[in-house]
Amino acid sequence: MQNNGQLISIIGPTASGKTAFAAQLAAVLDGEIISGDSRQIYRGMDIGTGKDLSDYTINGKQIPYHLIDIRNAGDKYTLFHFQHDFHKAYQDILSRAKTPVLCGGTGLYIESVLKGYRLPDVPENPPLRKELEHKSLPELTEILNRYKTLHNTTDTDTKKRAIRAIEIADFQSKQDTEIRDYEPIDSLIIGINIDREARREKISSRLKKRLDEGMVEEVKMLIDSGVQPDDLIYYGLEYKFVTLYVIGKLTFAEMFSQLEIAIHQFAKRQMTWFRGMERRGFTIHWLDASLPMEEKIEKSFAWIRKSQ
Numbered sequence: 001m002q003n004n005g006q007l008i009s010i011i012g013p014t015a016s017g018k019t020a021f022a023a024q025l026a027a028v029l030d031g032e033i034i035s036g037d038s039r040q041i042y043r044g045m046d047i048g049t050g051k052d053l054s055d056y057t058i059n060g061k062q063i064p065y066h067l068i069d070i071r072n073a074g075d076k077y078t079l080f081h082f083q084h085d086f087h088k089a090y091q092d093i094l095s096r097a098k099t100p101v102l103c104g105g106t107g108l109y110i111e112s113v114l115k116g117y118r119l120p121d122v123p124e125n126p127p128l129r130k131e132l133e134h135k136s137l138p139e140l141t142e143i144l145n146r147y148k149t150l151h152n153t154t155d156t157d158t159k160k161r162a163i164r165a166i167e168i169a170d171f172q173s174k175q176d177t178e179i180r181d182y183e184p185i186d187s188l189i190i191g192i193n194i195d196r197e198a199r200r201e202k203i204s205s206r207l208k209k210r211l212d213e214g215m216v217e218e219v220k221m222l223i224d225s226g227v228q229p230d231d232l233i234y235y236g237l238e239y240k241f242v243t244l245y246v247i248g249k250l251t252f253a254e255m256f257s258q259l260e261i262a263i264h265q266f267a268k269r270q271m272t273w274f275r276g277m278e279r280r281g282f283t284i285h286w287l288d289a290s291l292p293m294e295e296k297i298e299k300s301f302a303w304i305r306k307s308q
Helices: 018-029 079-095 107-115 126-132 137-147 161-173 196-213 215-224 229-234 237-246 252-279 293-307
Strands: 005-009 032-034 100-102 187-193 284-288
Touching: 005 018, 005 107, 005 293, 018 032, 018 100, 018 196, 018 293, 032 079, 032 293, 100 107, 107 187, 107 252, 126 161, 137 161, 187 293, 196 215, 196 252, 215 229, 229 237, 237 252, 252 284, 284 293
Parallel strands: 005 100, 005 187, 032 100, 187 284
Antiparallel strands: none
């Protein structure tokens, strides 16, 4: 089926099966995947980010993908970088008359390219960092709270994250940072909706599987290769808690329990963001995650035809 180059966006919380579905849909649309995941860009961070690259092989055919394994672990990657990299991949796919399929769970990334806004790259502010470096995490949290309402604790997981968040907030407070640099993109948005209990079960079983597959060894390998533990902790979730276990700050049982809770909370925040997108004017066509793949594809075709 041809899609006339229209962008298809596949969203959903972690463990919803969106990657496998996006790859199947891309296969029948002669499309290519653009990852909208903020951590799959890093090389060597495979198990913890759930790259599942085998999902991109359909009936022996490799589905091309973009924005995966494009940076070294330890690099800092921002919304500014994603905007640039997305549009480069997007235009490349269109130039070859293929269908771009944006797939990911990082709601900010997805929404930013659909809206057509870009935040400028925020430079480091050495004097501000020097001023903040001796403050405690609670003090940094209070400072950040003066700039913006904190909807979750991601920015205040560590002092390093909190200082960077303050640096960005301070920069943004001093200028008009939301620059309309790209045109909005009209996209059919398909959301994968998974029952909360099913999602919890999948998250827990997937966590056990990832640990069995060598997630601890992956973190050890990254540290041995020169990636600083603080940089891995900065990435959050699997890399935060497994690193804390590897460096002796948590027992294995504490790591597993705290990480499991954190992933459940993360999935809930993802759904909160996607529901917020609907309130902000986006139409999301929701698919039940439990449906057979054939039925998901069939329903998607109906929405695609209607949107053309």
